[in-house]
Amino acid sequence: MDAFSPQTLAARFLFPVNGSVIERGAITMQGGKITSLDRKTTNADAQDLGNVAILPGLINAHTHLEFSSLAAPLGAPGMPLPEWIEHVVCWRRALTNESATPVPPDHAVRQGLCESLRYGITALGEICTTDWATTAFPESPASCTLFREQIGLSPERCQDSLSSARQWIAEFPTRWPPQSQRPTTGTRHAGLSPHAPYTVAIDLLESLCDLARKSNNPVAMHLAESPEELELLRTGGGDFAAMLDRLGAWDPGTTRPGRSPYDYLLRLVNTPRLLVIHGNYLNQRELDLLAQHRDHTSIIYCPRTHAFFQHTSYPWDAVLTRGIPLALGTDSRASNPDLNLLAEMRFLLGRLSSPSPQQVLKMGTSHGARALGRHHDMGILQPGMLANLAVVRLPDRTAKDPHELLFDPESKIIRSYVHGSLVYAEENI
Numbered sequence: 001m002d003a004f005s006p007q008t009l010a011a012r013f014l015f016p017v018n019g020s021v022i023e024r025g026a027i028t029m030q031g032g033k034i035t036s037l038d039r040k041t042t043n044a045d046a047q048d049l050g051n052v053a054i055l056p057g058l059i060n061a062h063t064h065l066e067f068s069s070l071a072a073p074l075g076a077p078g079m080p081l082p083e084w085i086e087h088v089v090c091w092r093r094a095l096t097n098e099s100a101t102p103v104p105p106d107h108a109v110r111q112g113l114c115e116s117l118r119y120g121i122t123a124l125g126e127i128c129t130t131d132w133a134t135t136a137f138p139e140s141p142a143s144c145t146l147f148r149e150q151i152g153l154s155p156e157r158c159q160d161s162l163s164s165a166r167q168w169i170a171e172f173p174t175r176w177p178p179q180s181q182r183p184t185t186g187t188r189h190a191g192l193s194p195h196a197p198y199t200v201a202i203d204l205l206e207s208l209c210d211l212a213r214k215s216n217n218p219v220a221m222h223l224a225e226s227p228e229e230l231e232l233l234r235t236g237g238g239d240f241a242a243m244l245d246r247l248g249a250w251d252p253g254t255t256r257p258g259r260s261p262y263d264y265l266l267r268l269v270n271t272p273r274l275l276v277i278h279g280n281y282l283n284q285r286e287l288d289l290l291a292q293h294r295d296h297t298s299i300i301y302c303p304r305t306h307a308f309f310q311h312t313s314y315p316w317d318a319v320l321t322r323g324i325p326l327a328l329g330t331d332s333r334a335s336n337p338d339l340n341l342l343a344e345m346r347f348l349l350g351r352l353s354s355p356s357p358q359q360v361l362k363m364g365t366s367h368g369a370r371a372l373g374r375h376h377d378m379g380i381l382q383p384g385m386l387a388n389l390a391v392v393r394l395p396d397r398t399a400k401d402p403h404e405l406l407f408d409p410e411s412k413i414i415r416s417y418v419h420g421s422l423v424y425a426e427e428n429i
């Protein structure tokens with residue numbers, strides 16, 4: 001079956017996300033898009049998938065695929081963030097050490113992209129530390145927004161970082177020709193990622209935001225992630241300064257005490273689209289500022305990574321009540337056992353206090369689409385949207401609320417579709 005012939009899939013439940021769940025429904029796709037959602041089908045050619053739920057393809061709004069070959073997270077649960085980052089830096093240095101077997105940069109990314117499709121993820125927000133100039137970013141049907149990571153505290157590093165950001169934006173269209181020329185590969189979009197307040201001088205941040213504004217590109221930044229980050233901003237010292245000093249990357253002249261994430265947000269909200277990564281410790285004033293800009297800003301919550309670092313409870317309620325889109329990310333396999341976004345949702349629902357199942361489903365679909373600026377063609381099941389689907393096998397039982405079946409521990413992604421084409425199937429078809 002090619003994407004250009006009409007095809008109809010029947011399922012026990014369709015979850016449109018922006019409307020009520022449809023029981024024993026059918027979805028029809030043609031030309032890569034959804035053409036109809038029906039309460040029942042009389043179409044004799046419909047393929048009945050049985051006891052499954054069909055959802056929009058899941059959206060992982062924050063990941064670092066370069067860590068996808070890790071079998072287990074680095075460091076230990078509850079480790080302070082500065083100490084964990086030291087582990088990550090040592091791991092990276094060991095990879096490039098002459099005595100170690102060099103791992104090609106695209107190997108882990110390819111693994112991560114395959115794993116994502118297995119988990120029904122059809123779009124990602126990826127932080128890149130490689131320019132992918134000589135090696136192409138691996139082919140995959142998943143749509144990827146590639147946020148080029150930027151780091152710079154000293155004036156020299158800031159200058160280099162800004163040049164590399166300009167080059168990334170300028171050369172991006174030549175590295176990724178239009179999708180019509182590569183029908184089996186998902187769309188690729190350029191973004192910038194000033195890494196975090198402890199690695200990016202505020203002047204560099206201002207220049208990067210300026211570049212994003214002029215080139216109309218999205219920006220993703222790790223912000224308000226840990227108490228140590230807040231301490232560094234407040235006092236100009238603490239565990240982050242000590243860690244960076246040990247790594248030879250600290251420049252005391254670049255951090256002025258008396259700052260907070262608010263100072264960074266003031267610059268960031270003036271970009272065309274902002275993804276605040278984590279935001280674990282955003283205060284009321286900072287959330288209010290984001291709420292004023294919620295048409296183009298989102299916060300990305302990474303539930304299992306948040307739990308790995310044993311942070312204080314996540315302010316999801318304060319985010320959602322302000323109408324700020326809260327999307328989900330797996331972060332990387334350096335702080336999470338896998339890239340399974342459905343597991344991320346289940347984990348969140350299993351917490352003592354959590355959003356409703358309907359809200360959690362939105363976080364992994366329509367809010368993710370909004371975060372990546374793809375809400376016009378992704379994140380919900382509706383005629384005219386891209387036919388990106390995740391098919392979930394459900395447990396053999398009944399439930400009052402179908403969301404209960406969807407998030408049951410036995411439920412499993414068994415198929416993924418991108419633009420109407422089957423790109424992953426657990427069973428042989």
Ligand SMILES: [Zn+2]
Pocket residue numbers: 062063064127222277331332
């Ligand atoms: Zn991250």
